[in-house]
Amino acid sequence: MEVKVLQDxxxxxxxxxxxxxxxxxxxxxxxxxxxxxxxxxKTSLILQTISRLKQKARIGVxxxxxxxTVDADKVHKQGVAVVQINTAGGCHLEANMIENALNNLxxxxxxxxxxxxxxxxxxxxxxxxxxxxxxxxxxxxxxDDKPYKxxxxxxxADVVLINKIDLLPYLEFNIPAFHKAVIGLNPTAKILQVSxxxxxxxxxxxxWLLDEIKQTKSRYSQEN
Amino acid sequence: MHxxxxxxxxxxxxxxxxxxxxxxxxxxxxxxxxxxxxxxxxCVEFYFDLISKDTIAAQASLSFHQPPIQLRCxxxxxxxSPNNLDWACPNCHEAKIEIISGRECYVDSIEVD
Numbered sequence: 225m226e227v228k229v230l231q232d233x234x235x236x237x238x239x240x241x242x243x244x245x246x247x248x249x250x251x252x253x254x255x256x257x258x259x260x261x262x263x264x265x266k267t268s269l270i271l272q273t274i275s276r277l278k279q280k281a282r283i284g285v286x287x288x289x290x291x292x293t294v295d296a297d298k299v300h301k302q303g304v305a306v307v308q309i310n311t312a313g314g315c316h317l318e319a320n321m322i323e324n325a326l327n328n329l330x331x332x333x334x335x336x337x338x339x340x341x342x343x344x345x346x347x348x349x350x351x352x353x354x355x356x357x358x359x360x361x362x363x364x365x366x367x368d369d370k371p372y373k374x375x376x377x378x379x380x381a382d383v384v385l386i387n388k389i390d391l392l393p394y395l396e397f398n399i400p401a402f403h404k405a406v407i408g409l410n411p412t413a414k415i416l417q418v419s420x421x422x423x424x425x426x427x428x429x430x431x432w433l434l435d436e437i438k439q440t441k442s443r444y445s446q447e448n
Numbered sequence: 449m450h451x452x453x454x455x456x457x458x459x460x461x462x463x464x465x466x467x468x469x470x471x472x473x474x475x476x477x478x479x480x481x482x483x484x485x486x487x488x489x490x491c492v493e494f495y496f497d498l499i500s501k502d503t504i505a506a507q508a509s510l511s512f513h514q515p516p517i518q519l520r521c522x523x524x525x526x527x528x529s530p531n532n533l534d535w536a537c538p539n540c541h542e543a544k545i546e547i548i549s550g551r552e553c554y555v556d557s558i559e560v561d
Contacts, residue, residue: 226478229465229555233457233479315450346486347450350553372535376484379547408535408543411522 237351240319244354247326248337252444253284254437255337257355259377262343264363265387267295268420269429270338274302276430277336281437284334286325288317288342295340305329316347322354335437345374357436363388364397371405378406383414385429390419451491454553455499458492461555462505471560474505478557482515484550508558517550 232238248255258266267287274283285306287296296308307325309317322339329337339355341348360381362370365388371378378384384406386399399417406413414432418425458477466474481487489512500506520527521537522544528537536543 225469225471225561226557226559227465227469227471228557229461230557231461231465232554233454233461233481234553236457236460314453318453350450350485375535375547376551404543405535408545409547411544 234350237319240323241352241354244319244322244326245356247331248354248356249444249447251331251334252441253331253334253337254357254433254440255339255353255355256433257339257341257348257353257358258361259341259345259348259358259381260343260361260363260387261345261366264343264361264366265420266340266343266361267298269361269385269387269418270340271298271302272420272423272426273338273430273433274299274304276426277433278302278304280434281335282333284329284337286317286322286329286337286339288321288340290314290342305334311342315342315344316351317341317353318351319353335441336433345370345377349374349377349380356440357382359383359385361385361387362402364391364395368398368402368405371402371409375409378409378413381410381413383416383429383432386415386417387420389417389424390422451488452495454487455492455495458510458555459496459500459503459505462508462558463503465555465558466504466560469560472504473561474508474558475561476509476511476559477505477555478511478513478559480513480515480552480554480556482550482552483517484547485553487553513556515549515552518548519545520548521545 260266283304285299287308291310293308296306299306307328309321358381416425416428462474462477493510516529518529523542524540526537526539535545
C-alpha cells in the first residue's frame with residue numbers, strides 16, 4: 225500500500241528555527257546568520273563589528289566551527305557574550321544547535337546576535353537557524369564566478385559583502401560581472417564592497433546593521 | 449555533504465507516517481530530491497542501511513526522483529534548463545533568473561505492508 229507523505233525533509237529543522245526566532249523576537253534581538261567559505265573573513269567582520277558598534281549596541285556571538293575555540297577566544301577578548309559550537313565534522317549549523325546555544329546566552333542583555341556559520345558555501349544555505357537576516361561574504365581571491373557555482377547561497381542572502389577589496393589591484397576579479405550575477409539571482413540583495421583589514425566600506429555595513437536593530441526594537445516595543 | 453542528518457530525517461518521517469497508518473513494515477520510500485539540493489544518493493543509501501537496521505523500515509528500498517534545475521527568466525519569462533555554468537536566458541540573454549525547480553527535498557510517499 226502506498227501512503228502519501230509530502231513532507232519536507234528539513235521540516236524538523238525549520239520548526240526549531242521558527243521557535244528560535246520567536247524567542248529572539250520576544251527579546252527584541254536582531255539575529256544575523258553570517259556565511260562564507262573558510263577564510264573569507266567572517267571572524268574579522270565580527271571583530272570589526274564589535275569594535276565599532278559595542279558602544280551603540282549590546283552584541284552576542286555564536287561561533288560555529290568544525291573544531292577548536294580559536295574564533296570564540298578572539299571574540300571573548302572583546303568582552304562580548306560568546307558561545308562556541310563545535311559541529312565535530314558537521315559542515316553547517318542546524319537550528320537545534322542554536323536552540324542550545326541560546327540557553328547559554330544572556331538574552332535580556334543582547335540587541336544584536338551574530339552567528340558565524342561553518343565555513344562552507346553549500347550546506348549552510350539549506351538550514352534556517354532562526355535568523356532574521358542572512359549576510360554572506362565572498363572574498364576577492366575566491367573569484368567572481370561563484371554565484372553560478374553556488375547559486376543557492378547567493379539566492380538566500382540579504383547582504384553580500386565583497387571582502388578583501390584592498391586586494392583588487394592584484395587580482396582579476398570582475399566586480400561588474402559579479403554584481404550582475406548576484407542581482408540576476410537575487411534582485412533585492414544589498415552588495416557592499418569592504419575590507420575587514422583596512423576598514424574600507426564597512427561604514428555601510430554598520431549603518432545597515434544599526435538601521436535593522438532600530439527596526440527590530442520598534443517591532444519589539446509594539447508587540448510588548 | 450550533510451547526508452547523515454538528511455537520512456535521519458527521512459527515516460523519522462517514514463516511521464512516523466507508518467506508525468500513523470499502523471503499518472507493520474515499510475518496504476519503499478519515494479523521495480523527491482532536486483538537482484540543486486546537493487545530496488548524494490549513494491550516501492543516503494549507505495546511512496539508511498545503518499540507521500534503519502532495528503526499525504520496521506529495515507531493508508526498505510529508497511527511490512530517488514531528481515527534478516532537474518529549471519530557471520525562469522525575469523525579463524522575458526522564458527523557462528529553461530541551464531547549460532553548465534551559463535545561467536543566462538537563451539532567449540533574451542539577460543542573467544536575471546529565478547529558480548523554479550531543482551531545490552525540492554521531500555518524502556513523497558512510503559510503501560507499507
